[in-house]
Amino acid sequence: MDIFNLSSRELGLLIFLAQNRAAEREIEITTTQLANFFHISQQTASRCLLKLNKLEIVTWKSSPKGSLVKLTSDGVYMLDQLRLELEKALHPDLMSIKIRGTITTGKGEGKYYISQPGYMESFKKKLGFKPFLGTLNVKIKSDCIKQLELIRGSWPIIIENFENEERTFGKVLCYPLKIVGLDAKVVGIIPQRTHHPSNVLELISKLNLRDTLNLKDDDEIEIEFPLEYKRESD
Amino acid sequence: MDIFNLSSRELGLLIFLAQNRAAEREIEITTTQLANFFHISQQTASRCLLKLNKLEIVTWKSSPKGSLVKLTSDGVYMLDQLRLELEKALHPDLMSIKIRGTITTGKGEGKYYISQPGYMESFKKKLGFKPFLGTLNVKIKSDCIKQLELIRGSWPIIIENFENEERTFGKVLCYPLKIVGLDAKVVGIIPQRTHHPSNVLELISKLNLRDTLNLKDDDEIEIEFPLEYKRESD
DNA sequence: ATTACTATTTTGCGAGTAG
DNA sequence: TCTACTCGCAAAATAGTAA
Numbered sequence: 001m002d003i004f005n006l007s008s009r010e011l012g013l014l015i016f017l018a019q020n021r022a023a024e025r026e027i028e029i030t031t032t033q034l035a036n037f038f039h040i041s042q043q044t045a046s047r048c049l050l051k052l053n054k055l056e057i058v059t060w061k062s063s064p065k066g067s068l069v070k071l072t073s074d075g076v077y078m079l080d081q082l083r084l085e086l087e088k089a090l091h092p093d094l095m096s097i098k099i100r101g102t103i104t105t106g107k108g109e110g111k112y113y114i115s116q117p118g119y120m121e122s123f124k125k126k127l128g129f130k131p132f133l134g135t136l137n138v139k140i141k142s143d144c145i146k147q148l149e150l151i152r153g154s155w156p157i158i159i160e161n162f163e164n165e166e167r168t169f170g171k172v173l174c175y176p177l178k179i180v181g182l183d184a185k186v187v188g189i190i191p192q193r194t195h196h197p198s199n200v201l202e203l204i205s206k207l208n209l210r211d212t213l214n215l216k217d218d219d220e221i222e223i224e225f226p227l228e229y230k231r232e233s234d
Numbered sequence: 235m236d237i238f239n240l241s242s243r244e245l246g247l248l249i250f251l252a253q254n255r256a257a258e259r260e261i262e263i264t265t266t267q268l269a270n271f272f273h274i275s276q277q278t279a280s281r282c283l284l285k286l287n288k289l290e291i292v293t294w295k296s297s298p299k300g301s302l303v304k305l306t307s308d309g310v311y312m313l314d315q316l317r318l319e320l321e322k323a324l325h326p327d328l329m330s331i332k333i334r335g336t337i338t339t340g341k342g343e344g345k346y347y348i349s350q351p352g353y354m355e356s357f358k359k360k361l362g363f364k365p366f367l368g369t370l371n372v373k374i375k376s377d378c379i380k381q382l383e384l385i386r387g388s389w390p391i392i393i394e395n396f397e398n399e400e401r402t403f404g405k406v407l408c409y410p411l412k413i414v415g416l417d418a419k420v421v422g423i424i425p426q427r428t429h430h431p432s433n434v435l436e437l438i439s440k441l442n443l444r445d446t447l448n449l450k451d452d453d454e455i456e457i458e459f460p461l462e463y464k465r466e467s468d
Numbered sequence: 469a470t471t472a473c474t475a476t477t478t479t480g481c482g483a484g485t486a487g
Numbered sequence: 488t489c490t491a492c493t494c495g496c497a498a499a500a501t502a503g504t505a506a
Contacts, residue, residue: 089252
């Protein structure tokens with residue numbers, strides 16, 4: 001789903017909802033309120049919500065007393081996506097986004113997840129390499145959080161969800177990156193569920209990054225995200 | 235003109251043009267190219283450009299050989315505006331934007347301009363105070379340029395253009411700000427012509443800011459731009 | 469090749485109203 | 488009150504084509 005497939009009304013509605021904190025939690029709202037705000041009819045507001053709901057951009061519970069609306073992670077992604085496009089529009093000379101962060105030690109979850117055969121197969125197929133069984137956790141510096149958000153706005157390589165006997169594993173979003181000073185392919189991974197603001201980015205590579213780069217906790221590295229100037233043609 | 239009055243097609247077109255550097259200079263493009271990119275008919279692309287041109291969002295010279303298109307300052311403003319709305323959507327808890335900069339000495343132009351009676355009248359009427367005859371020039375730190383762009387995306391108080399016997403004076407855009415640590419009303423002013431990236435913000439106030447705050451060149455100050463959460467109702 | 473007019477089709481809005 | 492249906496009309500898209 002592409003932000004440019006939404007009508008301007010739907011986009012405006014999405015922004016309005018997010019500004020009213022509907023990205024974090026369900027908010028109460030009536031179609032009449034929306035209609036008044038946007039100077040449209042109540043029917044049109046209703047139709048818009050209906051469509052956003054069908055597109056899985058918002059979840060929506062309607063009742064004769066009003067509506068409860070919340071953005072889905074797809075909805076937030078739409079906004080991130082638009083933000084990246086705008087960034088490229090306002091800074092067409094920008095070739096890459098640079099992010100600084102420090103090495104941190106996770107709870108070993110990353111290793112557990114990427115070791116799952118269901119993921120490993122997809123990694124090999126879609127990323128073109130078999131990742132080292134471990135992730136390098138990078139805590140993004142606070143003044144680079146916006147850059148991380150920009151990366152989220154780009155079209156990721158999607159590692160599909162799957163399930164085994166015990167449980168289900170969600171989708172993983174992958175972003176091809178570079179570590180400044182290292183030539184090897186590196187990929188940032190973000191589990192789809194986690195659209196809550198996380199300031200830790202997990203990196204995978206064919207190599208054991210921690211050893212190769214001889215990194216200790218709190219060491220600082222710089223990550224580079226190359227921008228491409230072709231938009232997905234739907 | 236409000237960004238939310240554009241159709242999504244027009245918005246997409248505007249972003250596309252800006253991404254192709256049409257904010258800086260005239261670019262060559264044909265309506266057929268646009269039609270292919272957006273998967274619409276050539277006629278619709280033509281009409282979109284026509285409309286953007288009529289709204290003075292782009293300048294457009296068409297000929298049987300193709301078109302030359304360039305964004306106007308209004309066009310860039312549309313994008314800045316959308317960026318601010320998105321910022322508020324993605325960070326609904328943000329109450330203000332903070333910018334750091336250092337004091338610098340201008341060429342005395344600021345004083346010349348704001349002393350013009352044509353401006354002075356408007357300042358008094360629209361800002362509610364008679365500014366001190368001089369501006370405090372603040373060179374924005376490079377890592378705060380984006381915040382300055384966000385301010386440009388807000389709806390300014392507009393001091394109208396006028397002319398006297400000798401020459402014409404353009405519009406001035408005013409943004410109510412705060413200097414951290416000072417209670418007095420302060421206003422950032424940007425001449426409308428200057429939509430070229432300027433990293434200097436001129437501040438005016440009833441007070442002589444330089445003296446009141448006892449500032450020397452290269453001193454650092456922090457500026458705060460309060461965000462409001464009501465959108466203009468057309 | 470272009471742009472852009474006219475005719476026709478399609479989409480989408482708002483009014484009225486049922487649940 | 489709410490949401491959300493149908494219907495009639497208006498706006499906007501496409502196709503064909505002229506310049």
